[in-house]
Amino acid sequence: MLKRIFTVLIIFCCATPAFTQKRTTPIHIIFDSDMGPDYDDVGAITILHTFADRGEAKILATIASTKYEGVAGVLNVFNTYFNRPNIPIGVPKGYALDLRDFQHWTDTLLVKYPHQIKTNAEAEDAVTLYREILAKQPDHSVTIVTIGFLTNLSNLLNTGADSFSSLSGKELVKKKVELLVCMGGKFPSGYEFNVMKDAPASKNVYQNWGTPVIFSGFEIGEKIKVGLPLIHNDAIKNSPVKDVFSLSIPQAAEDSVGRKSWDETAVLVALRGYSRWYTLHPGRIVMAPDGSNSWDENGTGQSYLVEKVDYKEVQNLINQLIMHQPLKIAGKKTAAVVLPQSNTGQPKIGNHGYTTARVTKILKVRENVRRIQARVDKVEAQIARAEAKN
Ligand SMILES: [Ca+2]
Secondary structure, three states, X not given: OHHHHHHHHHHHHHHOOOOOOOOOOOEEEEEEXXXXXXXXXHHHHHHHHHHHHOOOEEEEEEEEOEOOOOHHHHHHHHHHHXXXXXXOEEEOOOOOEOOOOOOOHHHHHHHHOOOOOOOHHHOEEXXXXXXXXXXXXXXXXXXXXXXXXXXXXXXXXXXXXXXXXXXXXXXXXXXXXXXEEEEOOOOOOEOOHHHHHOHHHHHHHHHHOOOOEEEEOHHHHHOOEEOHHHXXXXXXXXXXXXHHHHHHHHHOHHHOOOEEOHHHHHHHHHHHOOOOOEEEEEEXXXXXXXXXXXXXXXXXXXXXXXXXXXXXXXXXXXHHHOOOOOOOOOOOOOXXXXXXXXXXXXXXXXXXXXXXXXXXXXXXXHHHHHHHHHHHHHHHHHHHHHHHHO
16 A cells, blocks of 8 residues: 555656646647547647647647658648647658548648648658657656557667667656656556557557556546537637548537547646546556556556546536637738638538548649749749849
8 A cells, every 4th residue: 555655646746747737837748649540639739739829838749650641741730720830740660550530631631721741751750759859858857648559659668879869768768758648548457449559569668668657548538528619619710620520520420429538638637737637546557468458556657547526527628728729920821721612611621522532633733833833933033033133
């Protein structure tokens, strides 16, 4: 029992500062997401930027744990929409899953919203980016929130010294990271998507991660359903966040009262702490070879969230947070590209009429237009130089 109390105290004191009050110093955070198969990641990245706009978070990087072509662009769409187009983006360059959404919100966003990073090749290697960023941070200062597969974090642990740091991956994590918040696992036991899709990576991380870990388990986000206030809010226009929920909610009967909020809860706890809404159950996760997990009550260093208040309190809060809109920047143009309208007045995108092939074709046309414009700019510059000489 003493060990359990000690573990709770260690996690509470070291890993979760200023939980219920607005922070005066921002949390330095790395966001690691499988931005694509599900769309709770979209709610999560919105909450991330919401707290950054409030001065409570400094986003060090947004990193993908899936590698379908376009995922770097999708992350860049959200970072650009929230006026942070230069946040570093990482994508796994080695083995990784490449799961994509069935609702076609990712390709819709890439057609409709501005993004400087067009291809995954333009993004940095996820693990290299982790090492580069962690090496520069003060000791024990970084929070990592992972809401996808554990692929990158496992690869990070397996790295050796490089030009960024003489430390191994394990040493670098232990020295620089304060807390890992993981949307993964089902507690006290069960199967969960993020954990089992890359089970060897999950096992490596859970066994070898050298800082406190808080799990937001499947059971936490499952009952919190969000997005209806967002999609019915007429004041929100040209928003990629609203577009994703508007496109996706009608495509699944189970989403009719809102999408489940697994990823949003993890980001919320990473940035505002757990103690207002949850208690911590200490121990350590145990992985089975089939990707399922259980919980070692005698383990140390890790905890999973246990509901403390009515889940609707968190649901209401997340519903509010995901309606956050970018801070107004003087002179900034409207974010979205105007698309042709159908007879019903709905944009002809995603499930409103465009197939993937159609979207791909539009992307190609847009790229051709960009190239032609670049040539025109070049010729105009040559003419201007020639005129200046004369
Ligand atoms: Ca996710």
